[in-house]
Amino acid sequence: MKIALVSEHASPLAIAGGVDSGGQNIYVANVARQLRRAGHDVDVFTRRDRALLPAISDMDGVRVIHVPAGPPTQMPKEALLPYMPAFADFLLGFCRRESRPYDVIHANFFMSGLAALKAKHAQRIPLVMTFHALGKVRRLHQGADDGFPDERFAIEEQLVRESDVVIAECPQDAADLREHYAVDPSRVEIVPCGFDTAEFAPMERELARKILGWPNDQFAVLQLGRIVRRKGIDNVVRALALLRKRRDVNAHLYVVGGNADLPNEIATPEIARLRGVAAECGVAEHVTFVGRRGRAQLRQYYGAADVFVTTPWYEPFGITPLEAMACARPVIGADVGGIRYSVVDSETGFLVPPRDPMALAERLAQLAADPTLGARMGEAGLARAHREFTWAHVAAQLEAVYRRVARIPADLPVTDLRRERAKKQQRGARAAAGRV
Incomplete structure (x- = not known):
């Protein structure tokens, strides 16, 4: 498959441990690497937060695309929502310029989902959504310390309605989606986070x-x-x-x-x-x-x-x-x-x-x-x-979700997969011509 991972504020290349650099960065980096090792083409779209970054970086065979949306400096994630229309326009333009279409977009965090919606609808690409944190739950616990605007709630509700699958990271996450967002349980899949067996092992x-x-x-x-x-x-x-x-x-x-x-x-x-x-x-x-x-x-x-x-x-x-x-x-x-x-x-x-x-x-x-x-x-x-909880196990579960929403059988041979992809491209081209 050709897979787009969108992670607007959490670059897979960042060092974890900072205020806005933690679990999501680690999640996106490891999921991308594992999917690449499984033979898929993987691109990660993340906001350009430094002026000297190249347009595209390589991460173990994964393309990390630095999206020009807002000033090329590090900013708190709470300040990034106004730049998501520019992020969405860039993402859609990139998708249109690619010779081979994406089979699935996996958005991470609500702003990534907002940016991905435009490409989903314009290119008819299935959207998988992982929130990593839910705005209504965050507000319950942080109250006035929550720096995100109330607009976040409506965006998340839209994403719950329009995503093909919503990934919950644990049973509590799934329960919160049902209680606070009235998600259709049939469109929720529980897939946890993981750890890297090459990084972490017992030590005397x-x-x-x-x-x-x-x-x-x-x-x-x-x-x-x-x-x-x-x-x-x-x-x-x-x-x-x-x-x-x-x-x-x-x-x-x-x-x-x-x-x-x-x-x-x-x-x-x-x-x-x-x-x-x-x-x-x-x-x-x-x-x-x-x-x-x-x-x-x-x-x-x-x-x-x-x-x-x-x-x-x-x-x-x-x-x-x-x-x-x-x-x-x-x-x-x-x-x-x-x-x-x-x-x-x-x-x-x-x-x-x-x-x-x-x-x-x-x-x-x-x-x-x-x-x-x-x-x-x-x-x-x-x-x-x-x-x-190994990342390999996590990626295999996500791969099964991607194949289902992209309607790609798990046992489809590579030659047949290419044939199906070509048909999909032709259908998309005819649909686009009809709209014009």
Whole structure:
């Protein structure tokens, strides 16, 4: 197949960990690579956010097309909606200039879907939609802190009506689509996120700590990902204080992420607030802000930790728990969204209420007192990650969805596939001539 992935603010080439660079970037990059390895032609359309970027970059055989929509600078995603008409015009023009039509467009995030609708209708290309986050759910949890306009809700409702398939990343995502958007359940497919088996695998704890310079005599708690308020990192800091003071556990919290390689309160303002929380709780010297790290280094941080913790207020899916599980580490996560799907409570880790540092501290104390429990949970998580959440498995599920909406039989030989594609082109040309 020829597949277009649209990801307007989340480039697959970006370094994850920044305010607007996280799970969606990783998702698009890995799905694109896996589909390319399966033999498909894959293009990723993302907004040009730097002046010196080429028109098209290569990523392991995937074309990454930098769309000129808005100023060629990095901008918060909340400011990008006015530039989506320009994005849509470019995407449609690109589709029309291609000698071979796209079999399917897979849009990621609501603005990508808005941009893709024009090409869907003009070129009669099936549209698969993954929201990654739903505006109405975001507003429920963030209230006035939500920087997107109310216009987002109507756009998402239109996309729910007009997309050929809506991908939900977990059962909670599917339930939210039904409750808040009245989606037709027959057009929803649950396909989760994943992890890269080449990036993440178990590593001896002592070796990882030696590489990172962490002491061996501490209970190391890891928080890794974007450093923004809704991720609930302050909850982890407060739980650390309770763990040290009430349970007398020699625990240390490492926070990996941010907008710069060195922890920078100007580049990442949330660090300043979290440092204030740590000082208020009396644990400032027991919290280390590491800064942003490249993908190749993350395995060392997961490997060095005794436990990975993530307690956001809400989480549409959450890739970091999968990465920790793939490194055979127990996960304590908030009982919300995709985390409640990926983490099996009391088997691969623990689920706790968000914004409840006491509940989190109790579970941390349980793991600190029983290292064998953490080891068992880590092994169970490793098995679950490989069984359910590899990117190869995710891409295979998406490929089946694409084939269905494009009406391409799964067992169609390549020669027949080319013949069917040629017929499709001829039908499209006749239809276009008729409209003229």
